[in-house]
Amino acid sequence: MITLGHYLIVSGLLFTIGFAGVLLRRNIIIIFMSLELMLNAANLSLVAFSRFRVDSAGMPNYNAQVFVFFIITVAAAEVAVGLAIIVALYRARQTTHVEDVNSLKF
């Protein structure tokens, strides 16, 4: 029997993997992908919440699913902006490594 807990554990694992990727990887594109992984971990837990919160008529709670759509939309927009920034960064610095981009320092 698969319960809400299982889903949440998977979601938490995905989120942790994503966050670790963000922290540890050097390539901005990989970091970006890890970010997407974190977003999708959140999506997974939202869908799980929706599925396991059933009202008296046996229907799932759709609010959470609406949230997921919003997140997917925003993520798409974010990918567009983020990739554009990465391209611009590459043009300016000829690199996609974060260690090389540290001039925002006093």
Place this chain on the structure above:
Amino acid sequence: MSSALPWYILLLPFFAAVVIVLLTKSSRGLSSFISVAAVLGSFICSCLVFTTENIRSIELTWIDLRPILYVPLGFVLDDLSKTMLVLVTGIGALIHIYSLGYMKDDAGKSRYFASLSFFMFSMLGIVLSNNFVMMFIFWELVGVSSYLLIGHWFERDAAAEAAKKAFLTNRIGDFGFMLGILMAWTATGSVVFDDMAQELGRITSYPGYLTVATLLIFCGAVGKSAQFPLHVWLPDAMEGPTPISALIHAATMVAAGVYMLVRVGFLIQASATALSVIAWIGTVTAVMAALIATQQNDIKRILAYSTLSQLGYMVMAVGLASGEAAMFHLFTHAFFKALLFLGAGSIIVMLHHEQNIWKMGGLAGRLGITFLTFMAGTLALIGFPPFSGFFSKDLILALAYEKNPAIFWLALFTAFLTAFYMVRLIVVVFFGKPRSEHARAGREAPWVMITPLMILAIPAFASGFGFVAKLFLPLPAQEEHGWLVPGLALAATLAGITLAVVLYRRRESDPLDFALVRDRFYFDEIYGFLIKATQGVLASLSAFIDRWILDVGIIRGAGGTTWGFGSLLRLLQVGNLQAYSFLFGLGIVGLIYFTLFR
């Protein structure tokens, strides 16, 4: 009977001052005319008030916060204030007229007469006030007008300095006066003299409090009446025009302190300690000033120290619990001292502003009327019978004889010194050979200056007789002492006269030379040193506070703290994106921990 007359007395000079300042400043003749007319008007109203029995004035309410504080704009019209009114306006009027001659060609004549009228207003305010608040305000106004008049020739440094000195010294006394008023008000719940007298029982049971309050009030008189140790301003105040010295610094303003003490006599006489302090301060002033006067060479300074000495007598009388004797001496002194100053003024003017007595000499012949009137003033001052000073001084001496022998002998010594320095002045100035060009060419002063002298000579001679003085003052009932006290006084006076004549006859310079006395016991130097030392200590203290507590502690402290935190926090700004993310995640974890698991 209720009347608006006192208001006219008070406000006429005030309006004269306002009109002169606002409208007629450019016309010197008109200004002086307005001022003289105002003071004559005041004098006539004063005479009317004086002759009216049971006169009451219209009283206005100024501050009404009963039962805490009630300040009326009211006048007190008893024998005391009526006499003072006539005295102040009468001598004031004569001196206004005299000033017409003395200040004839002065460029600041309008300003002079405006200040003079303003002074009359303030002085009459002191005399008329029926409560401490009004009196204190007029008290300060008198200080201001005195400042303006001493500094009339402000382009002379000495005059400007003297004006500042007078004002500041008075402020010291006035501060004590204010504290005393506040203490008396706190205890009695009133500032009106009559009510305070009724409520006096509320403080007499606390003798310590009463003594402190009384002595603080006395501080005001010490400043204004130039008693030791605040006497230093009066001799310097002689830098002002001579009529001012006569009116303000001899006859009226300096007497205000004595008048105030007599006015609040009910308060002072309740404290025996305060009385003896007052008596001794008066005695010290009298002896010290008389000693200094014997070695001065400036004619006005000699008279100034003589004023100090006579004020000392008055304060002594107050301290011996006889307001009547003090007022009697104030009354006679006002006439003869005004006379002496005006006489000195006409000598000074005729000798082209020469004030050194050793450059005068042989003036008796050429300044005949001045000489005769000056002699009358001198005889009154040294207490030669039957001139007025004899009677009033004798009264004080008898009082001292009765109550305090030590004070009596000192007062007698002062009488001897008084005779000595005044006869020295007369002998040097009026007899012998002229010692300078100006003295040889001296002529009699114009009539406008001589007439007030002659008028003043009459009361200087006659105001001491019992039957004359009784018209103006309640004289104290005197116990019969036989001829002992007047005899001793006369002997002291004669001794002083003889000694002075023997020592100073046909001299070209002073045969005596006591540096300590000539330099006025170094009071100015001591005060100068004290002020400098105090100022030095205060300045270095405030420099220390400024440099170490304000600058280092607060200003640099605040800056340094911010800077320190800033440099600690900048260690976090590594510029590495992943470090920020790590901290961000750490923050989230912390937040979750604190919200869910605590």
